[in-house]
Structures are given as structure tokens and as C-alpha cells.
Amino acid sequence: MATHALLEELDVEYQLVEIDLSRQMQKTPEYLAINPNGKVPTLFHNDNIIYESAAILLYLLDQHPESSLSPMTTSPLRGRYYQSLLWMSNTLQEAANRWAHPEQYCDNDAGQKSLKLHASKELKRCWDVIENDLDKAGPWILADSLSGADFHLFMIAYWSRRYESRAQDYPKLQQLLKNLLKRNSIQTMLKQEGLSFEL
Numbered sequence: 527m528a529t530h531a532l533l534e535e536l537d538v539e540y541q542l543v544e545i546d547l548s549r550q551m552q553k554t555p556e557y558l559a560i561n562p563n564g565k566v567p568t569l570f571h572n573d574n575i576i577y578e579s580a581a582i583l584l585y586l587l588d589q590h591p592e593s594s595l596s597p598m599t600t601s602p603l604r605g606r607y608y609q610s611l612l613w614m615s616n617t618l619q620e621a622a623n624r625w626a627h628p629e630q631y632c633d634n635d636a637g638q639k640s641l642k643l644h645a646s647k648e649l650k651r652c653w654d655v656i657e658n659d660l661d662k663a664g665p666w667i668l669a670d671s672l673s674g675a676d677f678h679l680f681m682i683a684y685w686s687r688r689y690e691s692r693a694q695d696y697p698k699l700q701q702l703l704k705n706l707l708k709r710n711s712i713q714t715m716l717k718q719e720g721l722s723f724e725l
């Protein structure tokens with residue numbers, strides 16, 4: 527989702543290949559040969575195969591420095607840019623996964639219930655961190671500069687629309703999401719993937 531929106535934002539030519547998760551296509555030997563984690567997304571670019579959505583995002587934006595969606599390597603904002611993406615990937619996204627897929631971590635019902643409870647608290651803590659940062663210096667993650675980090679956040683916020691703890695319930699986060707929803711790239715991605723996000 528974030529990769530797709532970013533490719534639209536960059537206005538580059540690309541080809542989408544649908545990996546139907548409901549049919550477990552991500553676990554076929556052919557797919558595992560390119561991404562041994564059995565997860566989407568995976569990017570093919572020239573002779574490179576790259577997985578992990580945050581890594582794909584960093585890679586794509588490094589290929590397109592003209593896009594202004596990533597701070598220059600010497601910019602003081604660069605540290606915060608890395609921090610946001612890695613923190614979202616390691617902390618926020620992991621909490622989201624524990625909430626949505628407790629069965630990946632524990633076999634029994636009681637354990638899964640407990641995992642969800644803890645994940646919900648962790649998600650709330652993470653949304654609080656972001657909301658507080660946006661309150662201090664918004665409207666984007668990097669204050670005045672829209673960046674790839676906002677696209678990554680959009681993806682996790684979208685997943686959270688069905689969670690107990692949702693990004694959209696925080697005013698600054700909701701505004702950021704509304705601002706992103708105005709962008710053609712996000713609208714095109716949602717349309718092509720048959721998704722909608724009502725705020």
C-alpha cells in the first residue's frame with residue numbers, strides 16, 4: 527500500500543503483480559524464492575529484489591532525490607526521517623501485527639487474548655507519541671515537509687481503522703490522514719486496490 531502510493535507519487539512507470547493473500551500466494555515456493563518471509567510487498571527494480579516496505583520506500587526515494595519526499599542526506603531532518611521510519615517499522619507496525627495476528631505468536635486463546643490486550647496498549651502509546659510530535663511540530667511527521675514517512679504512517683493507520691486503538695481517533699493524526707487522502711497518489715492507490723478509507 528505505501529509502496530504503491532509512493533510509486534504513484536513519484537509518477538514512474540511500474541507494474542503491479544497481485545499476490546492474493548487469501549489464497550496464500552505469498553507462501554508459494556515461487557514467491558518464497560524472491561521473499562523468504564512470505565510477506566508482501568516485494569519490489570523488483572532493474573536487477574534488484576527488495577522486501578520490507580520501509581526499505582523499499584527508502585530505496586525508491588534515494589533513486590528519486592528530485593521528489594523532495596526525503597530530506598537530503600546532509601539535512602538535519604535526515605535523522606528524524608530515519609528514526610520515524612525505523613521506529614514505525616519496528617515498534618508501531620509490530621504492535622499492529624500482534625493485534626491483528628495474535629495467532630502468529632501464540633497457539634492458545636487465552637494467550638492470544640492477552641497478546642491483543644498488550645498490543646492495544648502499545649498501539650495507544652505509539653499513537654500518543656506521534657500525536658504529541660504532530661502537536662509540537664506538524665502537520666507532517668517532518669513538520670512542514672511531506673515525506674515518505676507519512677506514506678508509511680498512512681498504511682499502518684489504514685490497517686488500524688478496524689482496531690480497538692485507531693490512528694484516526696487522534697485529532698492531529700486524523701488531519702494528517704485527511705491531508706494525505708487529498709493526494710492523487712493515495713486516491714489512485716486506493717482505487718486500484720479496491721479500498722476505501724472514510725474519516
Ligand SMILES: N[C@@H](CCC(=O)N[C@@H](CS)C(=O)NCC(=O)O)C(=O)O
Binds near residue numbers: 552567577580
Ligand atoms: N515487515 C514487513 C511486514 C509485511 C507484512 O506484514 N505484510 C502482510 C500484509 S500487509 C503480509 O504479507 N501478510 C501475509 C502473511 O503474514 O502471511 C514489511 O514492512 O514489509
